[in-house]
Amino acid sequence: xxxxxxxxxxxxxxxxxxxxxxxxxxxxxxxxxxxxxxxxxxxxxxxxxxxxxxxxxxxxxxxxxxxxxxxxxxxxxxxxxxxxxxxxxxxxxxxxxxxxxxxxxxxxxxxxxx
Amino acid sequence: xxxxxxxxxxxxxxxxxxxxxxxxxxxxxxxxxxxxxxxxxxxxxxxxxxxxxxxxxxxxxxxxxxxxxxxxxxxxxxxxxxxxxxxxxxxxxxxxxxxxxxxxxxxxxxxxxxxx
Numbered sequence: 001x002x003x004x005x006x007x008x009x010x011x012x013x014x015x016x017x018x019x020x021x022x023x024x025x026x027x028x029x030x031x032x033x034x035x036x037x038x039x040x041x042x043x044x045x046x047x048x049x050x051x052x053x054x055x056x057x058x059x060x061x062x063x064x065x066x067x068x069x070x071x072x073x074x075x076x077x078x079x080x081x082x083x084x085x086x087x088x089x090x091x092x093x094x095x096x097x098x099x100x101x102x103x104x105x106x107x108x109x110x111x112x113x114x
Numbered sequence: 115x116x117x118x119x120x121x122x123x124x125x126x127x128x129x130x131x132x133x134x135x136x137x138x139x140x141x142x143x144x145x146x147x148x149x150x151x152x153x154x155x156x157x158x159x160x161x162x163x164x165x166x167x168x169x170x171x172x173x174x175x176x177x178x179x180x181x182x183x184x185x186x187x188x189x190x191x192x193x194x195x196x197x198x199x200x201x202x203x204x205x206x207x208x209x210x211x212x213x214x215x216x217x218x219x220x221x222x223x224x225x226x227x228x229x230x
Contacts, residue, residue: 004156043118043205043221044157089156100209101147101170102219104156 004092004105012111019077021108023090026071030092034102035064035075038087044104047075047088077110085112116140118222120206126228127196134192135225139208146189147219148181149205150174157205163189164211196229203227 004025013019025033031052036044050057050064050073057064063076073090087109091102119138127133139146144165149157160179161171165186175181178196183189193200203226207219 009154041223043207043224045221046218049218091156100145100211100217100219101159101162102157103159106154106156 004090004103008108009106010109010111012113013080015080015082015112015114017080019075019080019084019110019112021075021077021088021090021110023073023075023105024071025073025090025092025105027092027094027103028068028071029094031095032093033064033066033073034091034093035062036089036091036104037084038089038107040086044089080110080112082112082114085110118206118208118220120204120222120225122225123223124226124228126230128230129196129198131196132192132194133196133227134190135204135227137189137191137206137208137222139187139189139206140220141187143208143210143220144186145209145211146183147207147209148189148191149207151203151205151224152201160191193227196227198229201227201229 034049035047038044048059048064055066061078065074087107089104089107091104121136147162148160151157160175161181163183166183178194181191203224205224206222209217209219
């Protein structure tokens with residue numbers, strides 16, 4: 001079956017540095033990839049998505065890169081701030097199920113040191 | 115607040131008891147999802163509704179679990195004869211469905227279930 005996973009369960013960075021969170025996926029038929037941020041006691045919050053026919057998308061302080069050749073996805077956070085400390089999940093959506101449901105990986109805990 | 119709301123936020127119950135959770139989606143959203151999340155894991159899909167119709171159920175949803183969305187607005191998730199393995203965060207999400215493109219899912223804060 002499909003799986004989505006992250007390379008490292010934890011990442012610690014210094015405030016102001018850039019963060020890179022990685023994700024590998026197995027479903028070559030995925031239509032969209034999404035990054036979520038989840039803070040303690042809250043539900044996942046959408047950060048940014050990328051369609052499968054793109055290889056890069058930028059948002060505010062965040063960039064997502066998609067490499068379909070090696071089935072790899074990354075989230076780059078520029079000038080990481082203490083408020084960025086959270087668990088980050090990548091997820092994929094495949095429209096062949098017509099459900100729009102997300103298949104999540106297991107998460108990377110980002111800790112930002114002041 | 116016009117986001118997705120869930121009630122209760124926390125539920126502690128004894129093994130064998132029945133529990134029911136409620137989710138109120140964003141008002142104009144016609145699609146509603148339930149996920150389960152255990153500690154350290156990503157959310158896992160349980161079921162989803164398009165309006166009042168339940169269109170898909172995961173194999174994770176045993177026959178002790180039932181979900182309804184009777185009027186196409188709020189939804190309930192009931193777990194009968196709870197087991198300790200049911201302890202998890204139950205998340206609800208809603209979106210405005212489109213068959214040709216992806217629309218963002220908005221998640222609620224979740225209901226944390228602890229089965230003693």
